[in-house]
Amino acid sequence: MTTDKDAPISGEMPRNEGTDATAPADPGPDADGGPGTGGAAGTENLDSPLHLRPAELRGGGEVEHRDKVFELRKVSVSYGSHRAVGDVSMDVFQRNITALIGPSGCGKSTLLRCLNRMNDLVPSARVDGEVIYHGENLYGPRVDPVQVRKVIGMVFQKPNPFPKSIYDNVAFGPRTMGIKQNMDDIVEEALRGAALWDEVKDKLTSNGLSLSGGQQQRLCIARAIAVKPEVVLMDEPCSALDPIATLKIEDLIRQLKDEYTIVIVTHNMQQAARVSDMTAFFSVRTSEGKRTGELVEYDDTEKIFSTPADRRTEDYISGRFG
Amino acid sequence: MTASQRGSVSPEAGAEETPRRPLGAARPRHGEKVVKGFLALCAALSVGVTIAIVVSLLTPTIGFFREVSVVEFLTGTQWSPGFARGEFGVLPIVVGTLTVVVIALLVAIPIGLLSAIYLAEYAPRRVRAVIKPALEVLEGIPTVAIGLFGLFLLRPLAEQIFPFMNWRGDFSIGVAGVAVGLLIVPLIASVSEDAMRSVPGGLREGAYALGANKMRVSLRVVFPAAISGIVAAVVLAMSRAIGETMIVLLVAGAGNPNLSFDLARGAQTMTAYIGGTATGDIATGTTVYNTIFAVGSLLFLMTLVVNLFAIRLVRRFREVYE
Numbered sequence A: 001m002t003t004d005k006d007a008p009i010s011g012e013m014p015r016n017e018g019t020d021a022t023a024p025a026d027p028g029p030d031a032d033g034g035p036g037t038g039g040a041a042g043t044e045n046l047d048s049p050l051h052l053r054p055a056e057l058r059g060g061g062e063v064e065h066r067d068k069v070f071e072l073r074k075v076s077v078s079y080g081s082h083r084a085v086g087d088v089s090m091d092v093f094q095r096n097i098t099a100l101i102g103p104s105g106c107g108k109s110t111l112l113r114c115l116n117r118m119n120d121l122v123p124s125a126r127v128d129g130e131v132i133y134h135g136e137n138l139y140g141p142r143v144d145p146v147q148v149r150k151v152i153g154m155v156f157q158k159p160n161p162f163p164k165s166i167y168d169n170v171a172f173g174p175r176t177m178g179i180k181q182n183m184d185d186i187v188e189e190a191l192r193g194a195a196l197w198d199e200v201k202d203k204l205t206s207n208g209l210s211l212s213g214g215q216q217q218r219l220c221i222a223r224a225i226a227v228k229p230e231v232v233l234m235d236e237p238c239s240a241l242d243p244i245a246t247l248k249i250e251d252l253i254r255q256l257k258d259e260y261t262i263v264i265v266t267h268n269m270q271q272a273a274r275v276s277d278m279t280a281f282f283s284v285r286t287s288e289g290k291r292t293g294e295l296v297e298y299d300d301t302e303k304i305f306s307t308p309a310d311r312r313t314e315d316y317i318s319g320r321f322g
Numbered sequence B: 001m002t003a004s005q006r007g008s009v010s011p012e013a014g015a016e017e018t019p020r021r022p023l024g025a026a027r028p029r030h031g032e033k034v035v036k037g038f039l040a041l042c043a044a045l046s047v048g049v050t051i052a053i054v055v056s057l058l059t060p061t062i063g064f065f066r067e068v069s070v071v072e073f074l075t076g077t078q079w080s081p082g083f084a085r086g087e088f089g090v091l092p093i094v095v096g097t098l099t100v101v102v103i104a105l106l107v108a109i110p111i112g113l114l115s116a117i118y119l120a121e122y123a124p125r126r127v128r129a130v131i132k133p134a135l136e137v138l139e140g141i142p143t144v145a146i147g148l149f150g151l152f153l154l155r156p157l158a159e160q161i162f163p164f165m166n167w168r169g170d171f172s173i174g175v176a177g178v179a180v181g182l183l184i185v186p187l188i189a190s191v192s193e194d195a196m197r198s199v200p201g202g203l204r205e206g207a208y209a210l211g212a213n214k215m216r217v218s219l220r221v222v223f224p225a226a227i228s229g230i231v232a233a234v235v236l237a238m239s240r241a242i243g244e245t246m247i248v249l250l251v252a253g254a255g256n257p258n259l260s261f262d263l264a265r266g267a268q269t270m271t272a273y274i275g276g277t278a279t280g281d282i283a284t285g286t287t288v289y290n291t292i293f294a295v296g297s298l299l300f301l302m303t304l305v306v307n308l309f310a311i312r313l314v315r316r317f318r319e320v321y322e
Ligand SMILES: Nc1ncnc2c1ncn2[C@@H]1O[C@H](COP(=O)(O)OP(=O)(O)O)[C@@H](O)[C@H]1O
Pocket: A079, A084, A103, A104, A105, A106, A107, A108, A109, A110, A111, A122, A124, A291
């Protein structure tokens, strides 16, 4: 087993900065101001309850947050002969929250699971195209999926704490990496990072499953960040939670942005609007009875929710979608 | 057409008052009572049989303890109830039984659990599709076949592998233990495999997403989560080993009750004593007759204790998922 500190996956990073098709044209500092690049169509949408304030970090001059973490080039994923999602090209930027939205079955989870090679666990799954992570092909011959997942963590739809103590849940990842020292500090830091420390600090030895659903999901987030990943992928992390727990997690996600790059799948559009910087809208194309997901539009969240370029996006976010 | 027809029909139906249906039963439903009574009878029968077994064990056992003191029975080290001046210290045959059980578990737990882990976590679907049913068939193999296999193949083989041991005669309690071990391997493997398969996939995914490799996922997540089922498997197997008669009768022999702890020689177990002694020509009410039942009662008690212990253990270790 390799125990080297720099995971082989994160090699040199030839970054491709500067202008790029998806970069916002207008770094308007005040999101609430709204109109941005929008024309007449945008004004209509302003009345929509869905038009909510996108996350902060719209401030001008932020070049850093445009560093690319992932570049997807014509990525398609098939299960056996069924192509679940096809020809997705998009970039994911560092310390951004990128939301993937769209109707159920359009391949959001499938695409998300490509980003840390979780799909390798599904024998029938096949990935075509390129997923570039800091310039390195994530599916290259020398890349070890186990190492990939240490750098790119994941939080699932249904909270899935291990049936172990809260402490052991958080310590699982670090122990997997061979870390033995300062475990108490690591656990505390991760639990604080997940805004759970105050609630559990007196019962670290009780079973993770004794927590409420929202606490369990924050425990899972703590577990994911305990290994200090660069990216955290979240697959509908709030869909099994009540509204209050959902708001807590959303707050947490916004905080995590300072340190992590986050890609979040959600089919709650308000959530995408509330937390994300960039939003990718997916849809399903049905041809010859086969349903394949496709990327319809990818842009700043503000733009997607105010002046979407594509009719299908507009229909979806305004609730006209069936 | 149809619409107008329907339209014309319904007012007519409304006019032509439907007679109210009577709420009392048309006739008494005797059939139901018969069925209920029959089912109750079946349930009572199985309870009754169990009680009958216990009573039939107890009556001669009480008779036995009128002649032999409990202390002599449980602490004596000589066992020769068949002789004119018989000795009734049960320890030698209890030790024989425990030797077989311990050796059987030493053989069967590692093999059974490793097979279970392989089948549940590693085996390709096709391999599993062959091995799993094969295991279930093996569970039903006649013990007399395993006994013969032990006597004519394992016993000579053991002498070749361990020539330094004190082999004498055709029988060996150690080989009997190994043969019983082989008998219970499929049971342990199959029941543990079921337990591990029923661990939710979400737990595995959670561990993989933290960069755990397959071995860590299997041993640190799936195995502990399935522990209650695994303990149940081992206990079931243990009960089976305690009660196994034919194999020990054939491989360890029925004579020579001794406390020598020599695995290379024959020895008697409790079941082998009962099986070897309870032939048709024993007169009811004699001391030997009563002795058989006393040993049977002790055997029953031992299995009961093992099972009760196991139930507590399972409750304690239970890692509830959900
Ligand atoms: N493990 C799998 N095996 C086969 N097909 C799958 C699997 N997971 C998802 N799919 C299929 O892929 C398509 C996209 O699913 P998914 O990515 O879960 O969509 P979403 O998350 O957008 O609801 C669906 O048609 C689904 O049936």
